[in-house]
Amino acid sequence: MTEAELIIIGNGMACQRLLAELVQQPNRPARIVVFGAEAKPAYNRVLLSSLLSNELPDSAAELVSPDWYARHNIELICDDAVVLIERERKLVISQHGRYCRYQQLVLACGALPLTPTYATDSKGNLQPDICHFRNWQDLATLRLAGQQRQHAVVVGGGFLGLEAAEGLRKLGMQVSLLQRGAYLLNRQLDATAAGLLQQQLIERGLTILTSSEISRLHYGRNPLQHDQLLSVTLTSGRQLKADLVVLALGISPNISLAQQAGLSVKRGILVNSHLQSSDPAIYALGECIELNGETFGLIAPINQQATQLAQTLCGTPAAYCSELAATQLKISGIALSSCGDIAGLGANPASFDACTDYLDAEFNEYRRLWWRGPYLVGAVLYGDTRLSQQLSQLINQQQPYYGCRSSLLLGLIDSAAAERAAVNEPQQNAA
16 A cells, blocks of 8 residues: 555646646645556647647647656556545545555546437447547547548537547548537537638538437448448438547536545535535545536636645645636637637627627628626637637626727727726726
8 A cells, every 4th residue: 555645536637737836836745646547648638639630740749758757756657547535544446456545635537528328328338439539549549430431420519529520521531510509619609600610611521510419320230240330310300421420519527436435516526715625635626626606628727726726735725716718719720719608698688788799701700799888798709819818808807998899899909998997996886
């Protein structure tokens, strides 16, 4: 049995960012042990779509050099997931029978991909020729499919689905993308921006079907007498050729280990502002947590959580405060950005009282800003995203803006108006 001041369960991007922050702290835990379920050390998952489309070499996804962990006295255990936490003994037990005691424990378990019932067998395993696009093994599966298969159906019109579809198209496959909602990226875009995006993707060769879902899978026998996917039938009755189905329907926080340990959970592992669970010795961060009813799937907030948690673990408690982060699509030649609760604004017109729009159909550029009084509450940019950072700052700072809104839409922020806002805000709040 080994002992460690700190054990981290999960070796994804959240864990690696936490480690990078910890090694810079003067009072860092002397001995750190990391358990990872994957055979590969932490890598940049954000780049998976770029690796699939061969825009980048595999080495670009490497977060640290192979010897980095040893140099910082961190024991990295790959391909050996923790299966049991004994809180009373402060002990974790791994799949391969490792026992390790901790003083502090961090859960960075990430999230699990959502899987529809039609995609699994009676034991809950994926049916043949069905895969997700979440990890390195999925990347290898899709690369092989690009060499051996012809027709792919990607289910899910979110960021990951679009990136997977474009990557497979670049590998030479005929790709149909299914979106359950009325338009693509319906949580990040409005209908106009989504329409521009859809047209651009269709021009590249993708088939895009909105308001569409799979109802049945059709299999046949290949020469080796194995089941082989031939086609899918949609709820509309339409049939599509398919020898590969890629699921990109979103994620759910991985709470199974926390549940087994008796920690408080809802959608995610419940944590306070210090990212501390219901057990004072156990913390959590990243996609597996829930804080004030919010879960997290973007890199920016997770990186901020890692910064704050590193300070807390080293004896200087620091609170994490959530901010709205701008999201951007990672497809070569397509620029779009979104900030704010765009889906909420679209569903509730009473939540805003004005919009400012700009559309240049010739250059395929579109911008829309949502306002609640003098406050900017949402922004969508398509074709030119240079204003993304400025607009997301205005949304997060929530200071009133009294400048010319049309000028702001064109990137001409009225600095004098911003200064007046900063001076006048306390008086307005008092009123």
